[in-house]
Every structure is written in C-alpha cells, then in structure tokens.
Amino acid sequence: MTDKLILGADIGGSHITTGVIGLSSNSLANDSFYRLSIDSHADADAILDIWTKAIKIQLDKWPSIQKVALAMPGPFDYENGISLIRDQGKYLSLYGINVKQKLAQGLALDPANIVFVNDAVSFLAGEIYAGKAKTDESTIALTLGTGLGAAVHENGQTRDIALWQEPFRGFSAEHFFSTRWFIERYSQKTGRKIAHVKALLEVADQEVCVAIFDEFADNLCEFLTGWIGDSKFDALVLGGNISQSSNLFLPKLIQGLGHNGIHLDNWVSELGEVALLFGAVYDGFISRASWSFTNKNKL
Known part of the structure; x- marks a missing residue:
C-alpha cells in the first residue's frame, strides 16, 4: 500500500526546516529532511521567497504531496494564516500579512491544504506521537x-x-x-x-x-x-x-x-526538529482522537 505523505515544516527564528511524514509508516521519509537559513529581519518578500523555495523543493521531489503543515511561532492567527508577530524580535515585516494566501499562490496549492500549528504545540504533539512523552x-x-x-x-x-x-x-x-x-x-x-x-x-x-x-x-x-x-x-x-x-x-x-x-x-528531546514536523502534520491534519497511541511506532 502506498504511504500517504504530508509535508511538515518548522519555522524557526533563523531557519525553515522541512520533512516528509508518512502517515501509514509513522516515519520521516528517507532523504526528506531539508533546511534553509533565513534572515528573520528581512523584508516580507524575501522571507516568503525562502519559505516557498524550501517547500517547493520538497513538492517537486515528492509530487504526490498536496498538503503542507507548518509549525509556526506565535502570536499568529493559525486558522486564517495571518502573522501577528510584532514584538518578538523576528519576522516583523510579516505583521498583518496573510501568509497562507501568499504561500498558496507561490506553491500553486489550495489554501485549505496549508495549515499552521503553534510551534510549541507541534513540538509536544510530536513528542507524544513519535517521542518519549506518554499520553x-x-x-x-x-x-x-x-x-x-x-x-x-x-x-x-x-x-x-x-x-x-x-x-x-x-x-x-x-x-x-x-x-x-x-x-x-x-x-x-x-x-x-x-x-x-x-x-x-x-x-x-x-x-x-x-x-x-x-x-x-x-x-x-x-x-x-x-x-x-x-x-x-x-x-x-x-x-x-x-x-x-x-x-x-x-x-x-x-x-x-x-x-x-x-x-x-x-x-x-532526541527528535529535535523532527518532533515539530510530526506534530504539525498530525495536529494540523489528523484528528487527535484518531491517533493510535497504543500501537504507534516510535522513531
């Protein structure tokens, strides 16, 4: 059976990291971990160009992927994809911008297939799903x-x-x-x-x-x-x-x-950023109620 793949991304203060999560195998796909450095003080277009590039490289390599989940620092309007970051010393130029719409346009994806999850929630959800945390x-x-x-x-x-x-x-x-x-x-x-x-x-x-x-x-x-x-x-x-x-x-x-x-x-965390990739995907697209914690495969 072909594994269902979703792309996870971690937006950090100095980087974007992406990886392909296989839902059936509960694993990070081989050779899918990718990172680009970024200047979080750059203008909005420069930041969004890097994010788009990092994601598009993965979508080109894995053409079956249609969904992207991003672990994003707050404050952020996670439902609508609008940045509210203003006083955190990073990504000020994105304040008020609909990041979901911008990424959807750059990636030629349906905006409904791009979701944002709080980065701390993504991290903990990933630790629960693939790490040491117990439910x-x-x-x-x-x-x-x-x-x-x-x-x-x-x-x-x-x-x-x-x-x-x-x-x-x-x-x-x-x-x-x-x-x-x-x-x-x-x-x-x-x-x-x-x-x-x-x-x-x-x-x-x-x-x-x-x-x-x-x-x-x-x-x-x-x-x-x-x-x-x-x-x-x-x-x-x-x-x-x-x-x-x-x-x-x-x-x-x-x-x-x-x-x-x-x-x-x-x-x-032994998983590091991989926890955020797992957590963003599962919290963003998969109902927690459907997670099979008792039978999950740890990385």
Missing part, C-alpha cells in the same frame, strides 16, 4: 530559542499556554528565556558582544559562561515554580537550540524545582 501523563513542553514556546498535554489534550507573554520581574517571560537574554547578559557582564548562545559556549572566560547559565537556571526555576503553583504535572520536555546546552542548566533547574516541591520526569 496518560500531564506534560509541560518548553521550546527555548529565539523565543519562548510552551505547551501542555493534560486530559488527552495538547494546547499552547503562551508563557512567553507572562509577566516576570517587570518584563515578559520571553525577555529572560530566549537567545536575546543570553546576548544581553553577556554584554552586561563583559562589555563584549556575542551573536548567539553557541558563541557563548566558546568564549575564553568559561566562568562567565557558567555563571550566566546558572542565572538562567535560577530564573527559570523561579518562573516555573510560580506558574505551576499547586498544579500537578508529571514531566517536562525541552526543545529548541538553547536546550542543546541543557547540561549547563537542567541539573540545577531540576534540583531547584525539587527543593520547591516540584518533581518532574525530564528530558531533552
């Missing part, structure tokens, strides 16, 4: 990168919780839990500049690097403790570029949460 547990997912994404799975439902906009120490939470915070904190401590978190790992003065990650862990512990309160959760899963340095902050974070009476199973 009968209450799980928090955080995507830590150019922005802060957050979702929860509880009572059989996965939903965005928009923690990025929650107040914390006089700012939004995203101010403290994103790449920008690391860049600003390093500059405040040293008077020098870095371009991204990876560069922080390579600075000569590693004591500064360790101190900044310790501070990040303390901040995240304080924030999560306040948000979780008396709620009961079973697990915490991390994704995003910053999570790749989890050895520098996750042990202290978990220790701090434990001291505050919050005990969570925890892990960093």
Whole structure:
C-alpha cells in the first residue's frame, strides 16, 4: 500500500526546516529532511521567497504531496494564516500579512491544504506521537530559542499556554528565556558582544559562561515554580537550540524545582526538529482522537 505523505515544516527564528511524514509508516521519509537559513529581519518578500523555495523543493521531489503543515511561532492567527508577530524580535515585516494566501499562490496549492500549528504545540504533539512523552501523563513542553514556546498535554489534550507573554520581574517571560537574554547578559557582564548562545559556549572566560547559565537556571526555576503553583504535572520536555546546552542548566533547574516541591520526569528531546514536523502534520491534519497511541511506532 502506498504511504500517504504530508509535508511538515518548522519555522524557526533563523531557519525553515522541512520533512516528509508518512502517515501509514509513522516515519520521516528517507532523504526528506531539508533546511534553509533565513534572515528573520528581512523584508516580507524575501522571507516568503525562502519559505516557498524550501517547500517547493520538497513538492517537486515528492509530487504526490498536496498538503503542507507548518509549525509556526506565535502570536499568529493559525486558522486564517495571518502573522501577528510584532514584538518578538523576528519576522516583523510579516505583521498583518496573510501568509497562507501568499504561500498558496507561490506553491500553486489550495489554501485549505496549508495549515499552521503553534510551534510549541507541534513540538509536544510530536513528542507524544513519535517521542518519549506518554499520553496518560500531564506534560509541560518548553521550546527555548529565539523565543519562548510552551505547551501542555493534560486530559488527552495538547494546547499552547503562551508563557512567553507572562509577566516576570517587570518584563515578559520571553525577555529572560530566549537567545536575546543570553546576548544581553553577556554584554552586561563583559562589555563584549556575542551573536548567539553557541558563541557563548566558546568564549575564553568559561566562568562567565557558567555563571550566566546558572542565572538562567535560577530564573527559570523561579518562573516555573510560580506558574505551576499547586498544579500537578508529571514531566517536562525541552526543545529548541538553547536546550542543546541543557547540561549547563537542567541539573540545577531540576534540583531547584525539587527543593520547591516540584518533581518532574525530564528530558531533552532526541527528535529535535523532527518532533515539530510530526506534530504539525498530525495536529494540523489528523484528528487527535484518531491517533493510535497504543500501537504507534516510535522513531
């Protein structure tokens, strides 16, 4: 039987990643993982041209594909495909633009065959469908990168919780839990500049690097403790570029949460972006009620 294929795409702050998901085989098609870098500060046409190119390359290679699901950061009008991103330090030029219509025109697809799913929801849904998360547990997912994404799975439902906009120490939470915070904190401590978190790992003065990650862990512990309160959760899963340095902050974070009476199973996603591709496809096109969790094939 021919596998039904749907294209998944992850829109990150510096890239677009695409991959072909086979619904019958519950797998990422061989040689279908593709990524293009992007300048999120470019004008709208330049951004949309790159997104269209990355998707079209896949559609040309896999001509049977007629549906595309995109994991998209918020704020975004997911139903209508209109960008509402304005204060997140990325994709400002897309504000108010109907991205669904623009992509449909560029790809010659029916707009109904292009869907958008919150990126944090996509990540957690992918972890549930193809990763380590369990359907009968209450799980928090955080995507830590150019922005802060957050979702929860509880009572059989996965939903965005928009923690990025929650107040914390006089700012939004995203101010403290994103790449920008690391860049600003390093500059405040040293008077020098870095371009991204990876560069922080390579600075000569590693004591500064360790101190900044310790501070990040303390901040995240304080924030999560306040948000979780008396709620009961079973697990915490991390994704995003910053999570790749989890050895520098996750042990202290978990220790701090434990001291505050919050005990969570925890892990960093092994699937990475593939989780977002799976989650976008299944959350966007397949009813959660029809997912065969008990018989699913893990990657």
